[in-house]
Amino acid sequence: xxxxxxxxxxxxxxxxxxxxxxxxxxxxxxxxxxxxxxxxxxxxxxxxxxxxxxxxxxxxxxxxxxxxxxxxxxxxxxxxxxxxxxxxxxxxxxxxxxxxxxxxxxxxxxxxxxxxxxxxxxxxxxxxxxxxxxxxxxxxxxxxxxxxxxxxxxxxxxxxxxxxxxxxxxxxxxxxxxxxxxxxxxxxxxxxxxxxxxxxxxxxxxxxxxxxxxxxxxxxxxxxx
Amino acid sequence: xxxxxxxxxxxxxxxxxxxxxxxxxxxxxxxxxxxxxxxxxxxxxxxxxxxxxxxxxxxxxxxxxxxxxxxxxxxxxxxxxxxxxxxxxxxxxxxxxxxxxxxxxxxxxxxxxxxxxxxxxxxxxxxxxxxxxxxxxxxxxxxxxxxxxxxxxxxxxxxxxxxxxxxxxxxxxxxxxxxxxxxxxxxxxxxxxxxxxxxxxxxxxxxxxxxxxxxxxxxxxxxxxxxxx
Amino acid sequence: xxxxxxxxxxxxxxxxxxxxxxxxxxxxxxxxxxxxxxxxxxxxxxxxxxxxxxxxxxxxxxxxxxxxxxxxxxxxxxxxxxxxxxxxxxxxxxxxxxxxxxxxxxxxxxxxxxxxxxxxxxxxxxxxxxxxxxxxxxxxxxxxxxxxxxxxxxxxxxxxxxxxxxxxxxxxxxxxxxxxxxxxxxxxxxxxxxxxxxxxxxxxxxxxxxxxxxxxxxxxxxxxxxxxxxxxxxxxxxxxxxxxxxxx
Numbered sequence: 210x211x212x213x214x215x216x217x218x219x220x221x222x223x224x225x226x227x228x229x230x231x232x233x234x235x236x237x238x239x240x241x242x243x244x245x246x247x248x249x250x251x252x253x254x255x256x257x258x259x260x261x262x263x264x265x266x267x268x269x270x271x272x273x274x275x276x277x278x279x280x281x282x283x284x285x286x287x288x289x290x291x292x293x294x295x296x297x298x299x300x301x302x303x304x305x306x307x308x309x310x311x312x313x314x315x316x317x318x319x320x321x322x323x324x325x326x327x328x329x330x331x332x333x334x335x336x337x338x339x340x341x342x343x344x345x346x347x348x349x350x351x352x353x354x355x356x357x358x359x360x361x362x363x364x365x366x367x368x369x370x371x372x373x374x375x376x377x378x379x380x381x382x383x384x385x386x387x388x389x390x391x392x393x394x395x396x397x398x399x400x401x402x403x404x405x406x407x408x409x410x411x412x413x414x415x416x417x418x419x420x421x422x423x424x425x426x427x428x429x430x431x432x433x434x
Numbered sequence: 435x436x437x438x439x440x441x442x443x444x445x446x447x448x449x450x451x452x453x454x455x456x457x458x459x460x461x462x463x464x465x466x467x468x469x470x471x472x473x474x475x476x477x478x479x480x481x482x483x484x485x486x487x488x489x490x491x492x493x494x495x496x497x498x499x500x501x502x503x504x505x506x507x508x509x510x511x512x513x514x515x516x517x518x519x520x521x522x523x524x525x526x527x528x529x530x531x532x533x534x535x536x537x538x539x540x541x542x543x544x545x546x547x548x549x550x551x552x553x554x555x556x557x558x559x560x561x562x563x564x565x566x567x568x569x570x571x572x573x574x575x576x577x578x579x580x581x582x583x584x585x586x587x588x589x590x591x592x593x594x595x596x597x598x599x600x601x602x603x604x605x606x607x608x609x610x611x612x613x614x615x616x617x618x619x620x621x622x623x624x625x626x627x628x629x630x631x632x633x634x635x636x637x638x639x640x641x642x643x644x645x646x647x648x649x650x651x652x653x654x655x656x657x658x659x660x661x662x663x
Numbered sequence: 664x665x666x667x668x669x670x671x672x673x674x675x676x677x678x679x680x681x682x683x684x685x686x687x688x689x690x691x692x693x694x695x696x697x698x699x700x701x702x703x704x705x706x707x708x709x710x711x712x713x714x715x716x717x718x719x720x721x722x723x724x725x726x727x728x729x730x731x732x733x734x735x736x737x738x739x740x741x742x743x744x745x746x747x748x749x750x751x752x753x754x755x756x757x758x759x760x761x762x763x764x765x766x767x768x769x770x771x772x773x774x775x776x777x778x779x780x781x782x783x784x785x786x787x788x789x790x791x792x793x794x795x796x797x798x799x800x801x802x803x804x805x806x807x808x809x810x811x812x813x814x815x816x817x818x819x820x821x822x823x824x825x826x827x828x829x830x831x832x833x834x835x836x837x838x839x840x841x842x843x844x845x846x847x848x849x850x851x852x853x854x855x856x857x858x859x860x861x862x863x864x865x866x867x868x869x870x871x872x873x874x875x876x877x878x879x880x881x882x883x884x885x886x887x888x889x890x891x892x893x894x895x896x897x898x899x900x901x902x903x904x905x906x907x908x909x910x911x
Contacts, residue, residue: 221801222799222800222801223799223800223801223903224800224903256663259524260523260524261520261523261524261663262663263662281437281526284524284525284526285437285526287524289520289524291517291520293516293517293520294517295516295517295518295520295521295524296516296517296521297450297454297512297516297518298516299453299454299457299458299512300450300453300454300457304450304453307446308446308447308449308450309521309525311438311442311443311445311446312438312443312446312447312521312522312525312527313438313525313526313527314437314438314439314526336457352521588813592793592806592809592810595797595802595806596793596796596797596806597796597797597798598792598796599796601792602789602792602793602796605789605792606786606789606793606810608785609782609783609785609786609789609817610786610813610817612782612821613820613821613824613825616824616825616827617824617827620827637827638827641824641827645820645824648816648820649813649816652812652813652816653813656729656809656812656813659729659805659808659809660805660806660809662802662805663802
């Protein structure tokens with residue numbers, strides 16, 4: 210089954226083009242790594258896939274649903290782990306997650322399950338502003354997985370996580386989770402290890418789109434020049 | 435996982451909003467302080483010891499309106515700064531439920547402010563006693579609050595994602611609130627009449643209710659467009 | 664596309680305005696009470712009606728924008744509001760002159776039409792700052808449309824409500840005068856209405872055409888490689904038409 214199908218997806222920002230005719234297909238269960246320098250359009254691509262932005266041109270299908278028409282159906286099946294944790298700092302981890310559980314129509318027990326999975330039960334009832342950035346990231350991971358999404362959209366998921374936390378989180382959002390993933394990373398070496406397909410973006414345009422084995426290392430380096 | 439019911443979403447959002455306010459406890463004390471200070475300012479500005487009728491009604495309502503401005507600017511602050519919009523937009527919840535939750539939140543704030551401001555006003559500046567008129571006053575307050583809440587929730591969403599949000603909030607909402615002010619002030623003036631002669635002109639209340647309804651519908655129809663990125 | 668018919672329209676408008684001015688100054692009778700000053704009524708009232716109509720039209724155009732997401736509708740709405748704001752200033756000035764002549768004050772609160780008008784102008788004065796405060800052009804257009812629709816709905820409602828204020832229970836002055844107009848005055852009034860409406864429409868088309876031409880020019884320049892794609896545009900409150908497609 211095809212998880213993602215993009216044909217000429219374009220998104221503009223005023224007179225600038227943030228994404229220019231991006232075309233790719235990603236089968237279910239595979240990982241797409243998106244590389245590129247700052248401002249290349251990586252976050253824009255994630256937001257388009259997350260239904261937060263509508264493409265200005267082109268066709269887009271996520272998990273079999275055409276967007277933006279069937280955005281509603283898609284939202285229950287995707288999880289976005291972005292730069293911002295999307296959590297209220299004054300509320301506790303548990304309160305934040307319970308809010309999201311109710312927004313998604315998920316049973317509340319799942320909150321406790323996830324908190325246990327990321328080993329955060331002890332500090333689940335303290336306001337988020339008292340937790341370190343790494344712990345907040347763990348809560349964000351919980352938020353992403355609360356509704357058991359089929360597609361994970363990950364923007365630098367391991368930022369702020371220490372090795373121990375990375376190990377905890379890996380089975381949930383890593384390659385072993387078996388979920389379809391779109392991974393944005395500033396660490397090309399690491400991303401190439403995990404990916405089935407790699408997309409290089411420069412100023413919104415596709416610089417390269419290939420399996421990691423087929424990639425030209427020069428091309429990857431050029432991207433960041 | 436099912437699409438969540440609007441009522442449970444609204445309740446969850448409202449709970450979060452109230453928790454946030456009670457935990458930081460910033461807006462309410464400021465609004466209380468502002469109201470009482472405003473009354474003192476009016477005392478010195480008008481050089482009057484006590485007010486009645488139109489003047490009393492006007493002073494009370496203008497103060498409440500300006501206090502509302504304080505909170506309209508902050509209504510969506512946590513959402514805008516802490517990624518709350520995205521979190522909500524990523525869920526399958528109905529967009530209108532956020533508007534309803536915000537209107538209810540504003541109503542809560544306004545009621546909480548009035549709990550302090552109205553007695554303070556009666557104490558500091560009001561000449562006739564409130565006693566008999568109190569139930570009617572509560573009715574007028576409720577209708578007026580609804581108008582402020584509806585307009586405030588819409589304008590707050592409009593202003594929060596702009597660069598001059600603190601300025602735009604009042605600039606946009608105050609003209610829209612003049613009809614509300616007109617109706618509530620006109621309805622309250624007879625209640626503050628020392629001779630207790632006047633009755634509330636009902637057409638003002640009916641008009642106010644209609645205004646609340648019309649702009650409630652408009653806000654509901656347009657809200658989705660404000661949430662999109 | 665927008666330039667079509669502009670020349671004949673302008674010609675008709677100029678003719679209509681000239682005819683109206685002639686009628687006002689040479690044909691319309693002098694009012695018994697106010698004398699010559701009453702003639703300002705032929706300017707003030709049509710200007711007011713056209714201005715308000717313009718605001719409501721802008722709201723309708725904004726609905727078109729939100730439904731089709733076509734930036735051209737946003738441009739139409741933007742130009743309509745701009746034009747009505749300018750006309751509106753004219754209304755306030757002529758209204759003030761009228762008030763001075765009829766009541767002795769440069770501003771009066773007992774004329775509900777004037778008061779409602781002030782309120783509407785105060786509201787629409789925030790349109791430009793609102794647009795300027797949003798950088799993303801698409802969001803700017805969207806938020807401006809939401810505002811235009813809300814404000815457009817506010818215009819008629821506000822006029823009805825201000826009338827309800829206890830202060831206005833006694834009869835209105837403008838109403839008295841515009842209500843029972845004797846023969847000639849009525850003709851001149853309708854003439855003034857027609858020419859003011861034509862003036863608004865012509866100016867609107869004029870500005871739309873100018874903006875379209877500017878957008879096409881910018882597009883051509885870009886195709887010729889003249890402008891650097893990466894140069895961030897100056898923050899602007901005006902909508903741009905560059906991504907509107909080729910139907911210019």
